[in-house]
Structure formats: structure tokens, C-alpha cells
Amino acid sequence: MSISVSKISKTYDDQHALKDVSFEVKQGEIVGFLGPNGAGKSTMMKILTTYLDASDGTALVNGFDVNSQSMDVQRSVGYLPEHNPLYLEMYVREYLSFNAQVYKISKSRIEEVIQQTGLLPESNKKINQLSKGYRQRVGLACALLHDPKVLILDEPTTGLDPNQLVEIRELIKSVGKEKTVFLSTHIMQEVEAMCDRVIIINQGEIVADKNLNEMIDQNDQIIEVEFDYRVEDAFLSKLDHIKQVKNIYGFVYHLTFDTAIDMRPAVFDFAHDNQLKILQLSRKNKDLESLFRELTN
Numbered sequence: 001m002s003i004s005v006s007k008i009s010k011t012y013d014d015q016h017a018l019k020d021v022s023f024e025v026k027q028g029e030i031v032g033f034l035g036p037n038g039a040g041k042s043t044m045m046k047i048l049t050t051y052l053d054a055s056d057g058t059a060l061v062n063g064f065d066v067n068s069q070s071m072d073v074q075r076s077v078g079y080l081p082e083h084n085p086l087y088l089e090m091y092v093r094e095y096l097s098f099n100a101q102v103y104k105i106s107k108s109r110i111e112e113v114i115q116q117t118g119l120l121p122e123s124n125k126k127i128n129q130l131s132k133g134y135r136q137r138v139g140l141a142c143a144l145l146h147d148p149k150v151l152i153l154d155e156p157t158t159g160l161d162p163n164q165l166v167e168i169r170e171l172i173k174s175v176g177k178e179k180t181v182f183l184s185t186h187i188m189q190e191v192e193a194m195c196d197r198v199i200i201i202n203q204g205e206i207v208a209d210k211n212l213n214e215m216i217d218q219n220d221q222i223i224e225v226e227f228d229y230r231v232e233d234a235f236l237s238k239l240d241h242i243k244q245v246k247n248i249y250g251f252v253y254h255l256t257f258d259t260a261i262d263m264r265p266a267v268f269d270f271a272h273d274n275q276l277k278i279l280q281l282s283r284k285n286k287d288l289e290s291l292f293r294e295l296t297n
């Protein structure tokens with residue numbers, strides 16, 4: 001097990017930021033730690049990286065106890081904090097060399113992480129000349145320097161524009177092929193885009209811990225379909241597994257099915273058999289989003 005958290009609680013003065021939190025992350029997984037702002041995500045990550053002591057409970061990272069073996073934990077974990085503290089006046093290589101000294105890391109390793117994180121084209125610039133996306137790459141490069149087995153990334157995509165977002169997600173997924181990644185976010189789509197599993201936290205408590213496939217299968221399936229003509233709801237209600245028919249606008253309908261089987265072929269056949277023409281047909285996944293809202297409201 002890469003991360004093993006058992007009954008961790010944390011109180012700030014009289015505020016309970018984490019209450020009896022337990023979960024595990026297996027080696028090689030990319031796990032999303034999802035929750036609204038203030039849920040306790042950063043607190044948990046600071047405890048796992050030994051920047052903060054828990055009030056109660058135990059946590060192991062790569063088998064090392066965060067309370068009694070903090071140096072071993074730090075050596076085996078790469079951490080990208082939420083507010084990545086970069087020295088803006090330093091050049092990219094200079095900054096990485098500066099950090100490399102802490103772990104006595106070779107120059108060749110610095111070049112490796114520059115390659116790995118796609119920093120090469122910007123590597124001769126000062127950090128304050130970089131876009132937010134490239135600054136995140138510097139943070140990631142820094143977290144990777146000592147070749148840790150586990151990466152802990154606190155809201156790694158916050159504040160990025162849509163292009164940077166896609167690039168950083170790809171980078172995290174590619175890094176995740178070799179390492180265990182535990183990343184926090186308050187955006188459900190982030191989890192869908194990058195993770196194998198999601199752990200949802202709300203007000204300091206774990207409210208869900210599931211593989212992404214399970215989460216999708218558990219929910220109703222919604223298919224959006226547009227016909228070339230008005231169709232009666234009662235007629236569409238003849239479809240197998242149908243739970244609800246909703247006319248959204250014009251001739252566009254949302255068909256909700258209570259099955260995990262992909263119903264798109266069935267809808268297509270149904271239309272064909274009844275001389276209806278389909279102008280568009282797509283499966284909606286927005287129910288994941290509403291599940292998140294349900295669990296965290």
C-alpha cells in the first residue's frame with residue numbers, strides 16, 4: 001500500500017478540519033481527493049507530507065509513519081503544495097539546482113526532469129517570465145527531482161487556462177504511469193479526466209471512496225437524442241429500461257435509463273423501427289456531477 005490513513009483527526013483550536021478519516025491508496029493508482037473548498041483536503045495532504053501533525057490517528061506513506069519517520073516519508077514523497085512557493089527571480093535550472101542540493105541530486109537528474117515535464121523550451125527563462133502552466137511544470141519537476149514513489153499534488157490545475165489545463169492533466173497522467181499519485185481538486189471533471197478512483201471528502205469526513213467505473217455504473221444513464229419530429233413521451237416510454245422522458249427543447253429529449261448497459265444502440269434501433277430520424281445522439285455523464293453535489297451539500 002502506498003498510502004494508508006487510519007482514523008486521522010485534526011483540530012485547529014476548536015475547529016474540526018478532519019474527523020476520523022481512513023482510506024488507502026494502492027501502488028500505481030491515480031486517486032482524486034475531491035471536496036468543496038474548506039473540506040479538509042489541504043490539511044490531509046500536509047499531514048501526509050509531514051508539514052502538519054495530526055491531532056489523532058496514524059498514517060503510513062510507503063510504509064513509513066508520518067509521526068515517527070518523517071524524514072523517510074519526505075524522501076519517498078514528492079509534494080506540490082497548493083500555493084507553490086517558487087522563487088520568481090531565479091532561472092528555471094537555477095531553481096531546480098537549488099532544490100536538488102537538499103537531496104544531493106545529480107545534474108543529469110535535473111535534465112531528466114526538465115525533459116519529463118516538458119520544460120526544455122522555457123528552461124533558460126526566469127520563473128517570473130513563465131506562464132502559470134509552466135510554473136506548475138516547475139513545481140512538478142521539483143516534486144519529481146528525488147524520484148519519489150508517491151506524488152501528492154494539492155489542487156495542481158487551479159488557475160490554469162483551458163489549454164494549460166489539458167497539458168498539465170496529460171503530464172500528470174503520464175507521470176502516473178510510473179508513480180502513485182494522490183491529487184486534490186474541487187472539480188469533478190478533473191477526477192474524470194485523470195483518476196482511477198475518487199475519494200470524496202466533505203466537512204472533514206469521507207463520504208465516498210469508489211472506482212470511477214463504479215460511480216458511473218451506479219448512476220442513471222442519460223441519453224440526449226434529437227429527432228426530426230415531435231415524439232410523444234408515452235411513445236418513448238416503451239423503450240427498455242426507461243425511467244424518465246424529458247423534452248428539453250424543440251425535438252431534443254433526455255432519456256434516463258436505470259441500467260449501466262450502453263443504451264445508445266437500443267435508442268437508434270427503436271428510432272429506425274418506428275420510422276423516426278435521429279439528428280443527434282449522445283450519452284451524458286453529468287449525473288456524476290450531481291452525485292458529487294448530493295454528497296457534499
Ligand code: ADP
Nearest residue numbers: 012015017035036037038039040041042043044
Ligand atoms: P481544503 O483544502 O479542502 O479547502 P483545508 O484543509 O484548507 O480545506 O481547510 C479545512 C478547514 O480547516 C477549513 O474550515 C479551514 O478554514 C480550516 N483551517 C485550515 N487551516 C487552518 C489554520 N491554519 N488555522 C485554523 N483553521 C484552519
